Amino acid sequence: QPVLAIDIGGTKTMTALVSDAEVLEEMTVPTQRSDGPDTWLANAHAAAERWHGKYDAIGLAVTGFIRNGLWSAMNPETLGIPENYPLVDKTSALFGVRALAMNDAQAAAWGEYRYGAGSGGDLVFLTVSTGVGGGIVVNGRPLGGLAGHFGLMQSFGDSSSYLEDQVSGRWMQAEAARQGFGAMPAPDIFNAARNDETWAKAIVARSARGIAMLCRAIQLILDPAEIVIGGGVGLAEGYIELVRDLSIQVPSTIRSNIVPAKLAAQAGVIGIADLASRLLL
Ligand code: ADP
Ligand code: BMX
Numbered sequence: 419q420p421v422l423a424i425d426i427g428g429t430k431t432m433t434a435l436v437s438d439a440e441v442l443e444e445m446t447v448p449t450q451r452s453d454g455p456d457t458w459l460a461n462a463h464a465a466a467e468r469w470h471g472k473y474d475a476i477g478l479a480v481t482g483f484i485r486n487g488l489w490s491a492m493n494p495e496t497l498g499i500p501e502n503y504p505l506v507d508k509t510s511a512l513f514g515v516r517a518l519a520m521n522d523a524q525a526a527a528w529g530e531y532r533y534g535a536g537s538g539g540d541l542v543f544l545t546v547s548t549g550v551g552g553g554i555v556v557n558g559r560p561l562g563g564l565a566g567h568f569g570l571m572q573s574f575g576d577s578s579s580y581l582e583d584q585v586s587g588r589w590m591q592a593e594a595a596r597q598g599f600g601a602m603p604a605p606d607i608f609n610a611a612r613n614d615e616t617w618a619k620a621i622v623a624r625s626a627r628g629i630a631m632l633c634r635a636i637q638l639i640l641d642p643a644e645i646v647i648g649g650g651v652g653l654a655e656g657y658i659e660l661v662r663d664l665s666i667q668v669p670s671t672i673r674s675n676i677v678p679a680k681l682a683a684q685a686g687v688i689g690i691a692d693l694a695s696r697l698l699l
Contacts, residue, residue, distance in 0.1 A: 421694045422473040423687035424462045425522055426480045428496040428548025433465040436691035439533040441684050455503045463512055476509055476517040477694030479525035479686035487519060492570050496549035518694045522686045527553025528560040529689025530646045534680035539643025542636050547649030550582035568632055585628035587651045593621050608654050630664035633674040648679030
């Protein structure tokens, strides 16, 4: 039985019909950042119109913090979600079926563990995207709550900001602007770096260094079998190689096994669809 999966990120929203870990059909639109959750849900509802009657459960994988079906921003710069928005109740009422919600990276960690780059051992997933998110699967269980919100750690060497504020796609764009290169989204910065522009290479390298340091800390805390990296920035050409190169400087005993997300941008919808079908159907 297919499940409707909705992945709301700081940049894009994917609505997908998922069956047996396979995306049958999907639609991705920009997240209208200034609109708010009622409109984001209404847009997903419109996108899912043609699948009406084909699903009996909904899984939501969303940027931000979920507790008891209530949704809040941790870093409102990633997405300005109001405090304790009743996401599960609003979704059930709008779509007329039961719903389950989880953080986007936590859901993606489960997707990768079950159907992606996981080897069966403990797994940590990192998304380098609008913000930096993370999810943890230990002993075959996906952790919820605050677990894995690595982007919200205090940044190394700068007590006043979050780790994601020196790593994420949002940071890369802001840093390029701060240095006087204009409003350049992350893909353009990567292109400039590939064209050997020093300033762009430095921005990409700083981001990758932050992730390499985070991988070292994660390895020492959880010793996962692999750290799976996804997200628009994380999966950009050359990024994971750079993180690996920087990790070479880590003593070999504590080096992480860093691999790209096999499900790519679909990790979140596949993970949350699997959880929703297990828990709701
Ligand atoms: P979301 O944060 O909504 O989950 P993404 O995972 O696509 O969405 O992450 C968005 C960030 O990734 C933005 O900063 C965007 O500029 C950047 N990005 C998306 N695609 C690429 C790409 N091909 N190369 C580099 N950066 C990218
Ligand atoms: C973080 C935080 C995390 C999220 C991560 C990646 C918010 C709104 N989000 O700032 O919960 O997992 O960003 O989110 O506080 P993404 O939209 O970049 O995928």
